[in-house]
Amino acid sequence: MKYELFPLGEDAVLIELSQQIDIETHEKVQLVTNYLDGHPPEWMIEYIPAFTTVTIYYDPFKIATTIPFDQMPYTYVCQQIDSLFAHFTDRLKEQRRIVEIPVCYGGELGPDLEMVAKVNQLTPEEVIDIHTSGQYIVYMIGFAPGFPYIGGMSEKIATPRKESPRLAIPERSVGIAGMQTGIYPIETPGGWQLIGRTPKQLFTPETNPPSLLKAGDQIKFTSISLEEYQELEKRFV
């Protein structure tokens, strides 16, 4: 696997796996983070995965106490990463966790479903069919606690953002913005087209991990009725 290393200050190293956002790069990111979860190096504090990079934080002082006096902790960390990568030959096939996200589409919970259908010359039912049959992957969690950047939505239902954003998008709303689909873990302002809402909580600070989704998860959207939604919401929220 090809990669390049860059310092991000004295206590972090950024591993760039590619300069392109695509599924292949994403799988490399997954491979690296799965490895780090399974075999956390002693010198690692934590890591942050993104679309094309994994950044590892370390403690330069701790490392300094274990290496020759004239060696830089950064050099040591780079060498350690090089030897980790020697293990990564071709083991890209790992099992993905599939997380089901039940969604009540349309109606009050998805006020823009009709709009998305109209823009794409489809019926609302066709939009739901396309949205629930996609192969979705969480590329990264960022921007807000538990917010997933999801890749894999069909072009057939791509819709531009609203011209004037809503002041508050209710938590757990499922939306479309351009080529992206997403779920809002917490209430925020935003311009996404809202096609439905899930009864599942995406972010709960009291649990570990606090985020329902993590990078690399496969998402399966399923369509549920309003009654089912209300039943599940009582259970989850």
Place this chain on the structure above:
Amino acid sequence: MTIKKAGLLTTIQDLGRRGFQKYGVIASGVMDTFSHRVANILVGNKEEMPTLEMTLIGPTIQFDKDVLIAICGGDLSATIEGEKVALWRPVFVKAHTELKFGNSKEDCRAYLAVAGGFEIPTVMNSRSTYIRASIGGFKGRALQVDDELTFGEISDMSQQIITQLQALSDDRVIEEKWMVDPDRVLEREVGQPIRFTKGREFHLFTEASKRTFLREEYLISTQSDRMGYRLEGEKLSLAEEAEMISEAVNFGTIQVPADGNPIILLADRQTTGGYPKIGQVISVDLPVLAQAKPGDRIRFVEISLAEAQRLYIKVERKIAELKCGMKLKYCYMGG
């Protein structure tokens, strides 16, 4: 202890919420890690225990029990019964005493550590307050009038410090005679520029912008907070437009949005960012930067990563020596 006056922004902070940034959870924690750590060490606490971060205008605090405290960082005019309270050293305070902070003299933040630490529930491995999401700290918010905080059990070291201080006098307030000199530990001279290492996109800036950044003074805008310092001055621009992909950022990352005004990311920064990074403030200078106030002017000077790591290790060694010295003085040498 009871809060009698809240001050401008008084929050519980520790060394930050580490390990959850991969879930998009902001790290938070103290702005000036050095002052926080030294304050804890001076009262016999572990460095990661929570302290009170006080900003520009400090609170008034009533102690209900005898307490060992240390105040480090900026001078927020701390007094007890009209007498100035010395910074950067252990101070024993008898019960039913009021500690009053006023306005900052030059710096921005002060840290109050109490022996035993503040009893605060842990949320995601940390006691830091992240106000925007109401996570952690004291009820997820800044302290207010009438809030009551309790302390944990004190360490043997804290007990030894108290015993030795009480041997000095019977006064209501007993200050240790020696103090830590922060400038000596951090090897700073007054007015020294903020040191940075080159960011990953430094080379993408125009030659003029690179020169400007290294030469000009920048003003810390009033729109600065714990999330970041917005700088005003000569604008910076890229040689050609670059397609940026969001990636991790760090405490001290200097990023430049399209408007050309640099932003230095601080304790409450988001986990990832998509703006070009011109530089990274070195760790040793972050506590100095954290003491700069809106309206202050700063300059930058570039150093190598090797030099930055050498300084990092040097300062850590000095902090380790301070801990050793405390142990020698209070635990092995007796009263």
